[in-house]
Amino acid sequence: MPQATMNLEGLEMVAVLVVLALFVKVLEQFGLFEPVSLENSVEDEFELSTVCHRPEGLEQLQEQTKFTRKELQVLYRGFKNECPSGIVNEENFKQIYSQFFPQGDSSTYATFLFNAFDTNHDGSVSFEDFVAGLSVILRGTTDDRLNWAFNLYDLNKDGCITKEEMLDIMKSIYDMMGKYTYPALREEAPREHVESFFQKMDRNKDGVVTIEEFIESCQKDENIMRSMQLFDNVI
Amino acid sequence: MAAGVATWLPFARAAAVGWLPLAQQPLPPAPGVKASRGDEVLVVNVSGRRFETWKNTLDRYPDTLLGSSEKEFFYDADSGEYFFDRDPDMFRHVLNFYRTGRLHCPRQECIQAFDEELAFYGLVPELVGDCCLEEYRDRKKENAERLAEDEEAEQAGDGPTLPAGSSLRQRLWRAFENPHTSTAALVFYYVTGFFIAVSVIANVVETIPCRGPTRQPPREQPCGDRFPLAFFCMDTACVLIFTGEYLLRLFAAPSRCRFLRSVMSLIDVVAILPYYIGLFMPKNEDVSGAFVTLRVFRVFRIFKFSRHSQGLRILGYTLKSCASELGFLLFSLTMAIIIFATVMFYAEKGTNKTNFTSIPAAFWYTIVTMTTLGYGDMVPSTIAGKIFGSICSLSGVLVIALPVPVIVSNFSRIYHQNQRADKRRAQQKVRLARIRLAKSGTTNAFLQYKQNGSLEDSGGGEEQALCVRNRSAFEQQHHHLLHCLEKTTCHEFTDELTFSEALGAVSLGSRTSRSTSVCSQPVGAGSLLSSCCPRRAKRRAIRLANSTASVSRGSMQELDTLAGLRRSPAPQSRSSLNAKPHDSLDLTCDSRDFVAAIISIPTPPANTPDESQPSSPGGGGGGGASSTLRNSSLGTPCLLPETVKISSL
Numbered sequence: 001m002p003q004a005t006m007n008l009e010g011l012e013m014v015a016v017l018v019v020l021a022l023f024v025k026v027l028e029q030f031g032l033f034e035p036v037s038l039e040n041s042v043e044d045e046f047e048l049s050t051v052c053h054r055p056e057g058l059e060q061l062q063e064q065t066k067f068t069r070k071e072l073q074v075l076y077r078g079f080k081n082e083c084p085s086g087i088v089n090e091e092n093f094k095q096i097y098s099q100f101f102p103q104g105d106s107s108t109y110a111t112f113l114f115n116a117f118d119t120n121h122d123g124s125v126s127f128e129d130f131v132a133g134l135s136v137i138l139r140g141t142t143d144d145r146l147n148w149a150f151n152l153y154d155l156n157k158d159g160c161i162t163k164e165e166m167l168d169i170m171k172s173i174y175d176m177m178g179k180y181t182y183p184a185l186r187e188e189a190p191r192e193h194v195e196s197f198f199q200k201m202d203r204n205k206d207g208v209v210t211i212e213e214f215i216e217s218c219q220k221d222e223n224i225m226r227s228m229q230l231f232d233n234v235i
Numbered sequence: 236m237a238a239g240v241a242t243w244l245p246f247a248r249a250a251a252v253g254w255l256p257l258a259q260q261p262l263p264p265a266p267g268v269k270a271s272r273g274d275e276v277l278v279v280n281v282s283g284r285r286f287e288t289w290k291n292t293l294d295r296y297p298d299t300l301l302g303s304s305e306k307e308f309f310y311d312a313d314s315g316e317y318f319f320d321r322d323p324d325m326f327r328h329v330l331n332f333y334r335t336g337r338l339h340c341p342r343q344e345c346i347q348a349f350d351e352e353l354a355f356y357g358l359v360p361e362l363v364g365d366c367c368l369e370e371y372r373d374r375k376k377e378n379a380e381r382l383a384e385d386e387e388a389e390q391a392g393d394g395p396t397l398p399a400g401s402s403l404r405q406r407l408w409r410a411f412e413n414p415h416t417s418t419a420a421l422v423f424y425y426v427t428g429f430f431i432a433v434s435v436i437a438n439v440v441e442t443i444p445c446r447g448p449t450r451q452p453p454r455e456q457p458c459g460d461r462f463p464l465a466f467f468c469m470d471t472a473c474v475l476i477f478t479g480e481y482l483l484r485l486f487a488a489p490s491r492c493r494f495l496r497s498v499m500s501l502i503d504v505v506a507i508l509p510y511y512i513g514l515f516m517p518k519n520e521d522v523s524g525a526f527v528t529l530r531v532f533r534v535f536r537i538f539k540f541s542r543h544s545q546g547l548r549i550l551g552y553t554l555k556s557c558a559s560e561l562g563f564l565l566f567s568l569t570m571a572i573i574i575f576a577t578v579m580f581y582a583e584k585g586t587n588k589t590n591f592t593s594i595p596a597a598f599w600y601t602i603v604t605m606t607t608l609g610y611g612d613m614v615p616s617t618i619a620g621k622i623f624g625s626i627c628s629l630s631g632v633l634v635i636a637l638p639v640p641v642i643v644s645n646f647s648r649i650y651h652q653n654q655r656a657d658k659r660r661a662q663q664k665v666r667l668a669r670i671r672l673a674k675s676g677t678t679n680a681f682l683q684y685k686q687n688g689s690l691e692d693s694g695g696g697e698e699q700a701l702c703v704r705n706r707s708a709f710e711q712q713h714h715h716l717l718h719c720l721e722k723t724t725c726h727e728f729t730d731e732l733t734f735s736e737a738l739g740a741v742s743l744g745s746r747t748s749r750s751t752s753v754c755s756q757p758v759g760a761g762s763l764l765s766s767c768c769p770r771r772a773k774r775r776a777i778r779l780a781n782s783t784a785s786v787s788r789g790s791m792q793e794l795d796t797l798a799g800l801r802r803s804p805a806p807q808s809r810s811s812l813n814a815k816p817h818d819s820l821d822l823t824c825d826s827r828d829f830v831a832a833i834i835s836i837p838t839p840p841a842n843t844p845d846e847s848q849p850s851s852p853g854g855g856g857g858g859g860a861s862s863t864l865r866n867s868s869l870g871t872p873c874l875l876p877e878t879v880k881i882s883s884l
Binding site: 070096 | 242243244245246247248249250251252253254255256257258259260261262264265274289291334578581582617618619622623626
């Protein structure tokens with residue numbers, strides 16, 4: 001019966017293959033037979049977790065920033081408590097910032113902020129960056145603060161703010177408001193806001209706002225100047 | 236908000252500079268800043284161990300004790316530290332919560348103690364971190380189960396002392412459920428057990444081949460056919476007993492529907508039904524096959540033993556609780572059987588005279604091989620068949636070995652639970668005896684105090700003062716308190732003997748002299764005593780209503796609630812007879828000025844049998860009558876008066 005024999009042979013082959021597979025497994029157990037595996041990836045993971053950043057000494061920071069020694073101590077203790085590794089990466093930053101704005105989506109604005117704090121653009125905010133930024137905002141002159149704000153708006157850091165950049169910023173700020181606002185948020189609200197901003201700031205109407213135009217226009221606005229006093233007592 | 240959020244708030248506020256130039260309206264002024272003292276180190280002294288931490292750390296959670304101004308109550312100005320008289324080891328975990336934002340659960344501490352600490356410091360148990368949450372919940376659940384078991388056992392233990400007025404039905408049911416309660420029940424229990432055994436043995440024996448009295452007919456007959464009458468009589472007797480038992484149980488069951496649906500009653504029915512069906516069935520050959528099948532069901536009588544054996548019940552309960560593991564076992568076995576049977580069938584298809592005639596026929600081989608039985612009635616002959624057959628037996632061992640430990644651990648757990656329940660029942664008696672002893676001890680102490688006190692009043696002199704001072708200040712205050720209560724309610728604490736005497740005297744219509752001496756309004760008290768019926772329960776309620784009213788008056792509740800409470804006891808008391816004398820009592824006792832004390836007494840110390848309770852602010856006020864009754868009947872662990880906490884103000 002050729003059919004039967006064919007079946008038998010096929011099955012015998014299968015049986016032999018199964019036996020071979022089991023044999024290989026047994027050899028693996030004994031460590032005599034090491035199949036090719038992706039062992040490199042394991043080592044990579046170790047690298048990341050051991051990164052730890054220490055800030056420069058207290059004296060240096062005192063020189064660089066306008067905070068007193070005690071203030072720096074308090075700031076560092078809080079920072080280290082939250083980020084034991086010494087640095088904040090973008091994800092953490094977004095998460096922290098989102099805790100203050102539960103109603104809306106603050107992730108875009110947080111990204112912009114992160115880029116503003118991360119002055120050396122290495123993807124992480126260390127304590128020095130953190131404290132330097134805070135020093136400018138909280139202890140700097142009005143011009144310093146305006147400079148910092150300009151830096152925040154200038155997304156590509158080319159020295160001037162275009163309408164698109166401003167629109168992105170504006171949208172991110174309005175996103176933080178969330179859905180439930182009064183009056184209800186309209187689609188065109190950010191765009192209108194940007195238009196009014198440019199009308200105020202853009203002196204030569206060339207469609208971009210440079211740093212000089214920006215500072216000049218802000219200094220002329222009393223409201224803005226007065227609101228700058230808000231930041232004197234934050235820390 | 237979480238700990239970290241507070242740290243980052245200044246940063247978020249600073250980042251608001253980015254909104255300034257865009258703002259179309261003037262921004263609001265910054266909130267007034269309190270004097271920034273800078274961060275300071277606080278010292279928290281917990282039972283002598285000093286913990287130091289930044290103030291900011293504690294301020295992270297303002298809705299807890301340490302984070303709010305509540306900690307100022309514990310501030311010791313002399314030493315400049317916050318002193319807590321609590322467990323320092325537990326405090327470590329609480330403080331770490333402030334520092335790290337995660338509450339960890341200590342492994343070696345009692346979970347109840349941990350909970351108490353959390354409650355003290357104002358932390359909700361939900362704050363336990365994810366790493367410890369599972370364990371915390373498990374231990375808590377275990378504890379709660381154990382406590383629930385304790386309570387159940389206590390309540391069940393009250394069973395033997397059934398109220399006198401129970402009906403025949405209730406007594407019968409109790410006799411059935413707890414055979415140890417009465418001799419008749421015990422006798423019945425053993426008789427039924429004996430008959431179950433007899434019935435089962437008869438079933439077995441009637442199939443044994445007996446040799447006939449005369450050796451000539453060499454054929455062997457089963458005993459059942461040789462002595463049909465004897466076996467029939469035995470069977471009838473057993474069935475009669477079982478039927479009687481079943482009907483009695485049915486009659487006595489508190490909920491007949493539930494009883495009918497219960498497993499044991501089903502087993503009973505299945506045990507006796509075949510007999511009756513056999514009686515009423517015609518004896519023709521067609522149905523004799525069915526008749527034989529019915530006889531098989533007689534073997535279910537053996538399950539009736541589970542009423543007599545706790546081990547069997549445990550086994551059954553275990554199997555029920557492991558239903559999912561058993562299901563998994565069955566499912567995986569079925570899968571494996573089908574796979575291997577198919578493979579073996581096709582492997583052996585070619586050989587002549589093979590036993591593997593079909594896949595279902597191969598099932599038998601697979602089952603026998605996987606359970607490592609190996610009868611050898613079906614054996615593969617081809618190489619492929621042998622290889623797959625060996626794989627089959629190896630995998631069978633694995634598949635069966637996996638769910639078995641789960642079942643075993645379940646059984647062990649349930650078995651130990653049962654052991655514990657039995658041990659507890661044995662200890663319960665000892666405990667109750669001790670509780671009664673303690674109660675009588677404190678009552679005697681109080682009565683002695685009163686005697687001494689009355690001796691003093693009558694001008695007893697110096698020699699009395701000596702024996703009075705032997706007791707501690709604590710006891711003195713406590714007794715004084717009880718005395719105040721007596722004066723308030725115009726009732727006295729007595730011991731059991733005098734009470735029963737008084738009761739006897741009252742029922743005869745005469746008033747005891749005691750009641751008149753205590754209360755300045757003999758009419759009120761007398762009418763109280765004589766108007767209430769001699770039944771103990773009612774009198775208890777009246778005394779309780781009075782005592783709770785007075786306690787609520789004496790406790791630290793605000794005066795405006797007192798007015799409401801004074802009115803409310805009226806509906807609370809069982810009889811409306813109480814209303815009138817109650818009001819008169821109010822008038823007399825109003826002018827009293829007594830020490831207000833907050834008491835938390837776990838067990839009522841001066842507990843007379845009629846159980847008027849001076850304690851438990853939880854029980855006092857409002858609708859406390861029934862709950863205070865219950866409080867006193869539950870034996871709580873704290874027995875002796877020294878362990879009673881009183882803080883008198």
